[in-house]
Amino acid sequence: CSLRSSAKSGDDPNIPAIAKYFSTKGRYEEVNPYLIDDIVAVNRSILPTPSPQCREIHLTAIIRHGTRYPTTKNVKKMRLLHDLVSRNASGKQGWLREIKHQWTMWYTEDMDGRLVQKGIDDHKHLAVRLAKLFPSLISKEKLRDGHMNFITSSKHRCVNSTLAFQSGLAGLWTIEGDEFDHNLNDALMRFFDVCTKFVEHVENNASALQEVDKFEVGAEMRRVQEKIADRLGVHYSLITNDMAQAAFYLCAYEFAIKTVNSPWCQLFDEVDAQVMEYANDLKHFWKRGYGHDINSKSSCILFHDVFSRLNNAASQSKSGPVQEAVTIQVGHAETLLPLLTLLGFFKDSDPLTSTNYASQAQRSFRTSRILPYAANLLLVLYDCGEDGLRLQPLLNERPLAFPGMAGQQDSMPLYQDVREHYKELLDGCDFETECQLF
Numbered sequence: 001c002s003l004r005s006s007a008k009s010g011d012d013p014n015i016p017a018i019a020k021y022f023s024t025k026g027r028y029e030e031v032n033p034y035l036i037d038d039i040v041a042v043n044r045s046i047l048p049t050p051s052p053q054c055r056e057i058h059l060t061a062i063i064r065h066g067t068r069y070p071t072t073k074n075v076k077k078m079r080l081l082h083d084l085v086s087r088n089a090s091g092k093q094g095w096l097r098e099i100k101h102q103w104t105m106w107y108t109e110d111m112d113g114r115l116v117q118k119g120i121d122d123h124k125h126l127a128v129r130l131a132k133l134f135p136s137l138i139s140k141e142k143l144r145d146g147h148m149n150f151i152t153s154s155k156h157r158c159v160n161s162t163l164a165f166q167s168g169l170a171g172l173w174t175i176e177g178d179e180f181d182h183n184l185n186d187a188l189m190r191f192f193d194v195c196t197k198f199v200e201h202v203e204n205n206a207s208a209l210q211e212v213d214k215f216e217v218g219a220e221m222r223r224v225q226e227k228i229a230d231r232l233g234v235h236y237s238l239i240t241n242d243m244a245q246a247a248f249y250l251c252a253y254e255f256a257i258k259t260v261n262s263p264w265c266q267l268f269d270e271v272d273a274q275v276m277e278y279a280n281d282l283k284h285f286w287k288r289g290y291g292h293d294i295n296s297k298s299s300c301i302l303f304h305d306v307f308s309r310l311n312n313a314a315s316q317s318k319s320g321p322v323q324e325a326v327t328i329q330v331g332h333a334e335t336l337l338p339l340l341t342l343l344g345f346f347k348d349s350d351p352l353t354s355t356n357y358a359s360q361a362q363r364s365f366r367t368s369r370i371l372p373y374a375a376n377l378l379l380v381l382y383d384c385g386e387d388g389l390r391l392q393p394l395l396n397e398r399p400l401a402f403p404g405m406a407g408q409q410d411s412m413p414l415y416q417d418v419r420e421h422y423k424e425l426l427d428g429c430d431f432e433t434e435c436q437l438f
């Protein structure tokens with residue numbers, strides 16, 4: 001089937017024109033629009049196996065939780081904005097009248113990032129798609145033979161995403177959900193909480209995000225705030241950066257959670273949305289990405305965990321079944337991004353800063369495309385007989401080339417070459433050493 005969708009944001013009134021700029025608040029379907037027409041569509045031809053005798057022997061999937069409610073800190077900002085608009089906004093535009101007289105502030109602080117029904121569906125459908133893409137691995141038999149493991153962050157949104165993923169498989173295989181179990185492992189899925197150097201040098205260090213702070217008071221963001229104030233007919237001083245962010249999040253959450261094109265989206269044109277997207281990318285670059293070396297080094301524990309399973313699978317496959325054939329790991333955007341950074345993915349020639357927004361328009365470090373809800377990094381190990389063991393990474397169901405290894409035969413490199421490519425990390429990247437303060 002052709003995996004194209006007619007429902008592009010440009011011609012579907014239910015999809016905000018700015019939906020592709022929602023950063024980590026974005027819907028998975030915006031990254032793979034063919035899913036809008038068929039949420040369980042897959043295209044096995046995207047898997048470029050170099051030879052027909054290749055068979056999958058191991059799969060690790062590191063998956064962000066599904067669509068969630070806003071966190072408490074953002075609910076507070078959203079409420080402040082709604083109060084401000086209700087009190088001060090003046091104008092006859094239809095969308096403004098809708099905000100002032102119809103829209104109600106339905107978000108509450110106790111929602112605090114919990115998974116929503118759409119987030120349950122995100123993982124149920126992802127499970128079905130991955131089972132269709134890798135039927136010899138994600139199978140009832142592999143589950144029943146104890147070759148499939150589930151690991152999750154202890155955060156409610158991640159546990160509930162794991163249960164949703166499992167219920168997707170239970171429905172596909174017409175088995176009971178009680179055949180599944182899962183392990184909570186925050187050391188692996190929330191490594192950033194226990195990496196002392198990250199906590200001290202980044203999490204608790206305001207200057208670590210100074211580029212974000214500078215951009216938020218810079219010319220591009222100030223212009224966005226002024227345009228929002230003009231659209232609302234309020235004084236410029238009322239639309240702070242927090243208010244602009246709250247408006248952007250209201251548009252994004254109304255769409256992600258309820259799939260509605262909210263009147264709040266009318267406060268932004270495409271130029272404004274690109275600025276808001278860059279501000280979010282700056283935050284993730286400096287807090288979870290290339291901005292500080294410790295950001296990626298904090299994921300060493302997850303890096304070694306993944307490769308130790310790959311090594312076990314590689315050696316076990318020579319003499320019999322692979323014990324850990326499938327591992328599904330559910331975490332956060334801040335679980336995935338440091339690991340992707342450690343592996344060198346999406347690194348641009350210049351760092352993202354408060355002063356180079358214009359020249360970063362074509363950047364590859366773009367969280368709207370990398371980290372939507374239910375974003376997923378897959379590492380699939382193939383035994384290709386005389387063509388050797390090969391490792392295929394996929395992000396959001398699309399094959400990737402390991403950075404610096406592009407051009408390898410069939411874009412599915414030899415596993416040994418990948419290990420050689422990451423030798424320095426495999427021989428080092430010791431979590432305790434990297435995370436100790438002194």
Ligand SMILES: O=P(O)(O)O[C@H]1[C@H](OP(=O)(O)O)[C@@H](OP(=O)(O)O)[C@H](O)[C@@H](O)[C@H]1OP(=O)(O)O
Pocket residue numbers: 024025064070071073074287331332333334
């Ligand atoms: O701006 P919020 O409060 O939503 O930031 C959240 C993180 O959401 P994200 O920035 O990724 O959209 C949330 O990540 P998630 O993958 O779990 O949604 C993170 O867990 C939460 O602590 C907030 O991150 P922050 O760095 O503390 O702002």
